[in-house]
Amino acid sequence: MSSERSFIMIKPDGVQRNLVSEIIGRFERRGYKLCGLKMVQPTRQLAESHYADLSERPFFGDLCTFLSSSPVVAMVWAGADVVKQGRTMIGATDPLKSAPGTIRGDLALVTGKNVIHGSDSCENAEKEIALWFKDGEVCNYEQVTAPWIYE
Numbered sequence: 339m340s341s342e343r344s345f346i347m348i349k350p351d352g353v354q355r356n357l358v359s360e361i362i363g364r365f366e367r368r369g370y371k372l373c374g375l376k377m378v379q380p381t382r383q384l385a386e387s388h389y390a391d392l393s394e395r396p397f398f399g400d401l402c403t404f405l406s407s408s409p410v411v412a413m414v415w416a417g418a419d420v421v422k423q424g425r426t427m428i429g430a431t432d433p434l435k436s437a438p439g440t441i442r443g444d445l446a447l448v449t450g451k452n453v454i455h456g457s458d459s460c461e462n463a464e465k466e467i468a469l470w471f472k473d474g475e476v477c478n479y480e481q482v483t484a485p486w487i488y489e
């Protein structure tokens with residue numbers, strides 16, 4: 339059983355479009371364990387910190403304005419290979435290049451409104467969890483269904 343964790347965020351468009359249960363359901367049904375969840379309207383500063391790696395890109399300002407424009411659902415999911423598998427479930431950055439069956443391939447059309455974020459490495463996942471969650475807000479518990487999910 340893996341303790342790997344990923345930071346997954348339903349962006350403002352996903353919340354406004356009532357896609358929260360659809361997205362959470364996909365991670366639940368896959369077998370992943372929900373360890374943290376909160377709704378928050380990010381400050382501009384939090385949005386800029388989250389996307390700091392993109393600060394030199396021309397779309398950085400618009401991206402941070404968008405992320406702080408409305409509430410998001412911030413989550414921690416745990417389980418086997420969750421960082422890579424989460425990215426696969428999410429699909430390509432450009433929804434038009436995302437395969438059907440992926441979240442973006444099924445639910446989005448443009449890069450600037452691609453409904454969800456997922457960590458791109460285990461190291462970044464832990465950094466993002468520390469940025470978005472305070473101590474005590476993320477739970478570490480035994481998933482009673484684990485023996486029915488893992489060998």
Ligand SMILES: Nc1ncnc2c1ncn2[C@@H]1O[C@H](COP(=O)(O)OP(=O)(O)OP(=O)(O)O)[C@@H](O)[C@H]1O
Pocket residue numbers: 392397401430431449450451452454455456457458
């Ligand atoms: N060329 C672009 N024009 C406008 N927005 C962009 C562009 N490229 C990326 N973005 C936005 O910035 C976000 C972060 O870009 P990144 O390259 O890290 O893609 P990603 O890892 O698929 O997305 P995320 O970090 O949100 O999971 C994208 O999800 C998208 O919303």
